[in-house]
Amino acid sequence: MISTEIYIEDNKLDLLQDISTEFTYTIDDVTDFGTKNTSFSKTISLSGTARNNQIFGFVFDIGNANDFDITKPNVNYNFNASKSAKCVIYIDKVQIFKGTLRVLEIVVDKETIEYQCSVFGELGGLMNAIGNKKLEDLDFSAYDHVYNTTNITASWDATRGQGYYYPLIDYGNVSTNKIDFQYTAFRPAIYIKEYIDKIFANIDYTYECDFFNTDYFKRLIIPHNQKQLTKVTSDLNNAVLTSPQTIISTSFVRFTTVTGSGLVPSLVNSQFTYTGAAAFNLKFDYTFNGTSTAGTFSIVKNGIDVFSEFFTGGLFIAGSFEVLMEQNDYIRFRFSNDAENKDDDPVIVTDAEVSFNSISSIPVPLSIGDNLNMNDCIPKGIFQRDLFLSICKMFNLYVYDDRYNGNNIIIKPYIDFYDIDSSQANDWSNKIDRSKPLSIKPMSELNARYYNYKFKEDSDFYNENYKKKYSESYGDRLYDSSFDFSKDTETVDVIFAPSVLYKAIGTDKVYPAIYKKSNANSAEDNMDSVIRIMQVKKISSVTSWAIKNLSSTLVTLTSYGYAGHLDDPENPQNDINFGATKEIFYSSNNFTGNNVFNVFHKIYMDEITDKNSKLLTCSALLNTIDIFNLDFSKYVWIDGVLFRLNKVEGYNPMEYNTTKISLLKVIETTY
Numbered sequence: 001m002i003s004t005e006i007y008i009e010d011n012k013l014d015l016l017q018d019i020s021t022e023f024t025y026t027i028d029d030v031t032d033f034g035t036k037n038t039s040f041s042k043t044i045s046l047s048g049t050a051r052n053n054q055i056f057g058f059v060f061d062i063g064n065a066n067d068f069d070i071t072k073p074n075v076n077y078n079f080n081a082s083k084s085a086k087c088v089i090y091i092d093k094v095q096i097f098k099g100t101l102r103v104l105e106i107v108v109d110k111e112t113i114e115y116q117c118s119v120f121g122e123l124g125g126l127m128n129a130i131g132n133k134k135l136e137d138l139d140f141s142a143y144d145h146v147y148n149t150t151n152i153t154a155s156w157d158a159t160r161g162q163g164y165y166y167p168l169i170d171y172g173n174v175s176t177n178k179i180d181f182q183y184t185a186f187r188p189a190i191y192i193k194e195y196i197d198k199i200f201a202n203i204d205y206t207y208e209c210d211f212f213n214t215d216y217f218k219r220l221i222i223p224h225n226q227k228q229l230t231k232v233t234s235d236l237n238n239a240v241l242t243s244p245q246t247i248i249s250t251s252f253v254r255f256t257t258v259t260g261s262g263l264v265p266s267l268v269n270s271q272f273t274y275t276g277a278a279a280f281n282l283k284f285d286y287t288f289n290g291t292s293t294a295g296t297f298s299i300v301k302n303g304i305d306v307f308s309e310f311f312t313g314g315l316f317i318a319g320s321f322e323v324l325m326e327q328n329d330y331i332r333f334r335f336s337n338d339a340e341n342k343d344d345d346p347v348i349v350t351d352a353e354v355s356f357n358s359i360s361s362i363p364v365p366l367s368i369g370d371n372l373n374m375n376d377c378i379p380k381g382i383f384q385r386d387l388f389l390s391i392c393k394m395f396n397l398y399v400y401d402d403r404y405n406g407n408n409i410i411i412k413p414y415i416d417f418y419d420i421d422s423s424q425a426n427d428w429s430n431k432i433d434r435s436k437p438l439s440i441k442p443m444s445e446l447n448a449r450y451y452n453y454k455f456k457e458d459s460d461f462y463n464e465n466y467k468k469k470y471s472e473s474y475g476d477r478l479y480d481s482s483f484d485f486s487k488d489t490e491t492v493d494v495i496f497a498p499s500v501l502y503k504a505i506g507t508d509k510v511y512p513a514i515y516k517k518s519n520a521n522s523a524e525d526n527m528d529s530v531i532r533i534m535q536v537k538k539i540s541s542v543t544s545w546a547i548k549n550l551s552s553t554l555v556t557l558t559s560y561g562y563a564g565h566l567d568d569p570e571n572p573q574n575d576i577n578f579g580a581t582k583e584i585f586y587s588s589n590n591f592t593g594n595n596v597f598n599v600f601h602k603i604y605m606d607e608i609t610d611k612n613s614k615l616l617t618c619s620a621l622l623n624t625i626d627i628f629n630l631d632f633s634k635y636v637w638i639d640g641v642l643f644r645l646n647k648v649e650g651y652n653p654m655e656y657n658t659t660k661i662s663l664l665k666v667i668e669t670t671y
Contacts (some may be wrong), residue, residue, distance in 0.1 A: 003018055004091055008055055009074055016047050022042045024651070027417075038120055043117070046114065047112075055079070059103065101119050126399070134381065136379075140198070143374045144372060147183075152561075153166075155561065160218040164190055165536050168562065169513075169514060173515075180546040188372065191220065219537070223563060225530065233262075237354075238258070241254075248342050250334065253334070253349060262364035273329070288318070292346075296310050297334075387495065419634050427636075429637060429638050442611075448490040449488065451490050453578035461516055466581075479597070483609070498565065536561065536563045539569075571590050573594060575592050578596050607666075617663075619661070622658075643665055
């Protein structure tokens with residue numbers, strides 16, 4: 001009688017015999033520092049019966065092709081071998097594995113078909129489900145809004161963890177006195193919890209995580225990281241002349257008002273420069289009216305005439321023109337007076353209008369009052385899986401499957417994972433195979449002395465200077481285990497760059513400064529930056545200041561939307577940097593040691609590097625009930641010593657034999 005049952009997307013596979021393979025179960029492999037591991041199996045061979053062939057969509061047929069609908073189960077006519085399929089394995093009706101199945105190879109030998117498969121735990125299945133999707137594939141259009149000071153300031157009081165937040169960030173060229181700030185200093189950031197929720201909403205997985213619902217986590221944002229806040233449009237600037245302009249000899253038209261964006265007006269609204277990176281075809285419609293005896297109208301690109309038109313007996317010029325624009329190209333409109341007596345017969349342009357457009361939609365700077373598309377504000381080129389795994393590594397999260405609930409995964413920080421009540425521990429003393437060797441290794445067998453917790457480097461002025469000065473990134477942490485027999489370094493790194501906090505002398509607002517400097521450090525230059533992570537808080541009771549549009553005051557305030565690595569820049573209680581910085585760039589009498597390393601990682605490091613810490617590897621006789629009840633959060637007693645179960649390696653449910661297990665000695669149940 002076959003005791004094995006395998007279900008793929010709730011479809012039972014045919015088995016001609018019990019499977020004979022080995023399963024490995026793990027929550028975190030202490031011998032592979034800095035990684036996030038999942039349970040897995042060695043190869044499982046499945047016969048190509050009529051039912052199995054149908055479930056696998058007749059994928060063995062090299063001429064077979066079928067449509068794939070990601071919203072439907074990955075079986076039968078919808079089977080896609082490049083996608084994972086839900087898998088549950090039972091032995092004698094007891095679940096021993098839940099995760100996803102992958103078809104590795106199909107072997108066709110005459111009339112015999114065999115599928116070579118493997119299964120992976122939920123973390124592996126989750127990563128497969130997320131695939132190569134990027135953050136910009138997520139849809140935040142529900143949060144589209146008007147870009148104005150009302151919505152900017154309202155975000156500081158809005159519910160944390162939902163929607164968007166406008167932090168004060170000095171992106172360069174946004175303030176001359178570092179007291180008042182241009183509206184361009186405020187760009188919408190999206191909460192990390194929103195990203196996590198959107199990622200899971202787009203795949204066939206759910207999650208449970210109390211940590212993600214804490215005030216701590218709900219404060220975390222990813223700010224805008226592009227050189228400019230832009231919108232995608234084909235409608236660019238509109239230039240209007242309403243005050244007549246008299247031209248005696250030759251002059252460029254100086255327009256009264258310029259609205260819209262895409263081209264930067266300068267020289268009293270007479271020159272229109274494109275500062276974007278991608279070349280595009282600019283099309284503009286123009287109309288000029290006035291009086292004249294004779295004259296010449298010219299369109300000038302980069303100082304060279306690209307179009308000219310002669311006129312007599314009045315002035316009426318109208319038409320359309322198209323020209324290729326590359327970065328820093330500019331357009332001007334010139335009138336020359338060709339009358340015999342120029343002083344007595346000037347060219348007078350009484351009114352004019354030029355409407356600039358792009359043949360195709362391009363990103364252009366967003367102006368105050370524009371409609372803001374939140375999807376344009378998402379950092380580009382960031383894989384969703386990289387964001388999720390960086391969050392897991394940063395906060396030392398364990399990700400494991402819910403054995404009772406489908407594609408549900410459970411996420412907990414290491415500090416909350418273990419049941420500290422040792423009375424609930426399992427006693428496996430009688431399961432240990434004493435006839436086989438027991439290996440006891442001090443954790444120094446990891447062969448590393450230093451453990452480096454690193455942020456990604458970025459080239460903004462303050463990060464670059466800090467790196468040059470201290471040979472490490474702002475907020476990194478290098479942990480010294482004091483192990484004498486190795487000088488090697490193990491590394492945990494994340495996709496986020498650190499954000500240096502700054503406060504100008506004589507002011508009282510603290511904010512991140514993200515810009516380059518040029519011209520002997522006298523000029524601030526906007527830049528694209530590496531993705532950042534910050535926590536937010538509304539700071540009140542600061543000196544009155546203004547959000548401005550050039551010289552015009554939009555609103556006057558005594559509070560601001562703070563964001564940075566500290567929860568409060570003046571009275572911090574926690575810090576999302578890995579370690580304390582060697583220098584701070586504002587005057588403060590308060591700081592905190594509650595950084596990410598000390599809160600989320602130090603207990604773990606204390607355990608694995610303690611002089612009394614030991615990794616026990618031995619063989620244990622485990623059955624299907626033990627495997628079903630496998631709970632890495634519960635301690636294990638062996639011969640009166642308390643251990644954390646680390647790994648069950650090579651369990652074969654079809655063999656009455658012992659299985660290799662690894663356990664880490666518990667130094668303290670609480671710290």
